[in-house]
Amino acid sequence: MARRVRPGRSGAALVIAMGTLAAACAAPGSNSPQPQATGTSAVSKAPACGSAPITMNGYFETGFPLPKALTTEFTKQHPNVTWNVREDQFAVITQNAPRVLADNPPDLMRLPQVSELVKDNLLKNLDGYATAFGWDKWPASQLEQLRLGPGGRPRGEGSLYALGLNMSMTGVFYNKKLAAQIGMTTPPATLAELDEVLAKAKNAGITPIVQFNGGATGGLAFPLQSLMAAYGPTGPINDWIFQKPGATIDTPSNQQAVQHLEKWIKAGYFQKDVNAVDYATMMSRFIDGQGLIMFNGDWESGNLDKQMPGNVGFTLMPPAQQGGKRAAMSAPLAFGIAANAKNADCAAFFLNWVATDKRAREIGVEIGGSRPMGPADAYMPEVAADKVTASTLEAGADIAKDNGAMDFIANATGAIYAKSWTPNLQKLVAGKQTAQGLLTAVQADYARQLEGN
């Protein structure tokens, strides 16, 4: 039954195969999105959701209930608007963002680092909406991190490409019971006092700091940046994060910060297995009372109020000098509108509603635990004074006063966290990287990544 295959037939197969391959011949990205006209012309006078039934496509982060709570309330107030929401882990959103924005543009999306998305013309320019709704009259610090120059660089100035649902902020959470045990009655006012508290805890057999630093997420970046802000001004750190020309992270005051962190590591203030601890493990250890302090953000205040009521305090990182300015990593929970979104006007209306509606602001505080966006004199919901949420909101006001908001050093480029801060901080813990070498290495990676873009 041997059958000979005639060349014509195999030729046909070859044609099929080559045909599919031929589709690959154009240079990749040749059909990439083109820049849209910027400016205000495209925006109607009062963008709104209208009265006709409308379905909004949302792409939100799993594990954070705030956006869902807000969209639910929004639908209650505007029944013609329904939400079709897809959720993913933040890491997945980061990896998917460009393709999702290009292929299946959501009306409203939780955004990762935005520089490269703006460079690829994937996000709607919100300048028109900012003028129409008066966002440009809000405190500038709320919008600064979401402003980008042409082509995505530098950040911190230029057109607005996203808006926060609230302003989250980081600092020091402490376990009140353990603090009382070692005689800490008021939060430390200087770095030296903090050192003293940590040493006392260590001597009392209490783990001074629970932190995460395992896998691809080096959580020691939290205490490190806090130390940077304690030793030096925030301006140069922001310049570096915003990719301003000539900015460097390798400065003398940042060197002092890394040395201080190294001192903490060598003194055994972190758990021995910190290089294997992930974020969830850190949270469960802190809630379990396994350590005195934790460097983390106010997105956990609501959760901590629930898990360890009355037993958790919050303070900003104390400055190196008595009475020095306080600073914190503080960033808007950024949401943006895809460049080709179908219902951009309604999405913008929603973002404005989140910042200005009374009930929305209450939800933002109750569920989000952070300061709402909006005008400086806007309605501020009351929070019981014994709740840690009250302390974090108050701290947010202090930071605004001292102009001490910094973006997170992990947000400088899309890959700087996983590929540079994390391995270098893990090496610092293991004694395989020096304080001097760490900043040099990160700066070199940063320069290479900017060059590559």
Added chain:
Amino acid sequence: MPRSAHRRPAAGRLRGARGLAGWLFVLPALAFYAVFVLRPIALTLQYSLYDWDGIGPSTWVGAANYGKVFTDPDLFDSLVNAFKLIVFFSAIPVVLGLAIAATIRRIAASRLALVARTVLFLPQVIPLVAAGIAWSWLLASTGVINQLLSLVGLGGVTRAWLGDFATALPAVGMIGAWVLLGLCTLLLLAGMSKIDPALYEAARLDGAGPWREFVSITVPSLRQEIAVCVTVTVIAALASFDIIYIATQGGPGNTTMVPGLQIFYLAFSEREVGTASALAVVLMVLVIACALPIQWFAKDGNK
């Protein structure tokens, strides 16, 4: 089979129709192969020659991405790590698998053999992600492994196995060995059942002990099965991703970074699709370069 074709009188038409029918049968598979295997490979080859972020316009850079794969210490180290993993993913499962299969064969009739076979093969049934999670709990600083070590007085060596620079790679290697041991054991056991018992009888008459039997009869007869085991496990080592992504994500400090993970990070977090594609092509070539000699080795034995 098109029955009508059999009844057709004209031979030429018959052959033509049957040939065509044959191609029609192959067509769906061929189409899938072309679209989901050949096309991605061709696209990867093409992307590897460009500097591209996955969305925007691309720039032709020729072989520069390949140069980067071999000169960037981060990328090159990940290739080195993949070869280190071969020790754990291949050597341990094959050697241990041989020993275990030989043991199980000796007790083949007992119920214990059935239990042992089932327990050893179980890891193959469990999804790798679940295995990775379970093992990262076992290997944690307060995990069962450290508890056992402390129990027998070895509290001094306890550590966070996956978070220690010296032990992270061997630790993920052991997870891989645990997963692949069952597969190798089962394959080798199946091969052993094919060996003619007369050979063993003859050897015993000649005064051979169990060790001599193992070396002179069992291992040579299993040449092909061993080749299959080595091929499968070497590919698993070089192309490893899931276990490491779950257990360490390449940390601490890149000590467990492997090409599969590096490609993923390059393409989706650094958005350097060109470099990622170049590394993928290099990895593909390496896998073929490692697998082909093993195949030849197996064939030679057959002559």
